[in-house]
Amino acid sequence: MSFAVEAQIVLTHSNSQAINGNTVACGNSTTATSSDNRYYRSFNLNALGVTAAFNLSAIQFGVNSLTGASSYVVTVKAYSTTAAFPAGFPNTGYTLLGQADYTVQTANVGTIVSVPLTATVPANATLIVEVGYAAAATGSGIRIILGSNSAGQTGPSYIASTTCSITTPTDVAAVGTGFPNVHMVINAVGTTLGVNEFASKSVMVYPNPTSGLFTVELPNELEIQKATLVDITGKQFALKTNTGSKIDISGFATGVYLLNLETAEGNLVKKIVKQ
Known part of the structure; x- marks a missing residue:
């Protein structure tokens, strides 16, 4: 899913940003020592309602624990592709856009850290x-x-580890005996073309949460050209805008959706909760 935070868009597959003691990792259980581990998230822009180029500004990840040291270096990387991840990764059809190191401190335990990375x-x-x-x-x-x-x-968490012979990114649910309930908290933060100017205007969506009918309030000079709703599986639904920019989703199941609004000045993605 993606959602707008002021002028930013946050791409995430996590239904919750909570950090729990739930992560699978390669390591030596006898000495409680970490081996190498790499985790992945794949964000298809179109499926997430992002129809323009995405200007990445930061990568976020959660920290569950750090023991035996006061700090540990974590590296984040960003790639772009039109391939079906993880096929061919990282050499066939993938472009490394950038990478950055972040020194995790014990003070970061239980939080989500944000690592600046521009691409x-x-x-x-x-x-x-x-x-x-x-x-x-x-x-x-x-x-x-x-x-x-x-x-x-809303999408798989992937893991790779040389020590554990996981040579290519593999769905965590399929590793070993399977860990289907391990959902990594990894987000991408950025903006899209036109979103800064559009989001800076007085755009309101209410009530939210909604039982079905809600209003999209735009500045007088703007009109909604197209409205689509995206569910957590990435399926898109065309919406009809009624008089006064009212939208009715009474027929939809309860849950979290993404509302993608297209106007002459750009697109804006809003998270909508249907009760």
């Missing part, structure tokens, strides 16, 4: 986000666990 993901492409770290010294007792929860997700 442009072309329209109609898929953004691949990688968050990973190298192995700790053998037997050091240093262990880092990144954040996840079991609250549901």
Whole structure:
């Protein structure tokens, strides 16, 4: 899903941003030492209601725990592709847009950290986000666990680890005996063409949550050219705008949706909760 926060758009597959002790990771259980681990999220821009180029500004990830040391370096990377991830990753059909290191501190435990990373993901492409770290010294007792929860997700969480012979990104639900309830909290933050100017205007959507009928209030000079609703599976529904920019979703199931509004000045994505 994606949702607007002021002039920003946050791409996420997490139904909740809570950090719970739920993460699977490669490591030495005897010495409680981390091995190398890399986690991935795949964000198809079109499926998330982003119809223009996405200007990435930061990658976010959760930190569950850090023991045996006061800090640990985590590396984030961003790729663009039109391939069906993880096929061919990372050498066939993938462009590395940038990477950055972040030194996780014990104070970050239980929080979501934001790592600045600037890049442009072309329209109609898929953004691949990688968050990973190298192995700790053998037997050091240093262990880092990144954040996840079991609250549901709209796309798979992937993992790779050289030490554990997971050579290509693999759905966490299919690793070993399977971990279907491990949903990594990894987000991408950015803007799209036109969203800054559009979002800065007085755009209101109310009531939200809604039981069905809600109003989209725009400045007088703007009109909604097209409105679509996207559910958590990525399925899109065309919406009819009634008089006074009222939209009725009474026939939709309860849940979280993305409302994509197209105007002459650009697009805006809003999260809508149907009760």
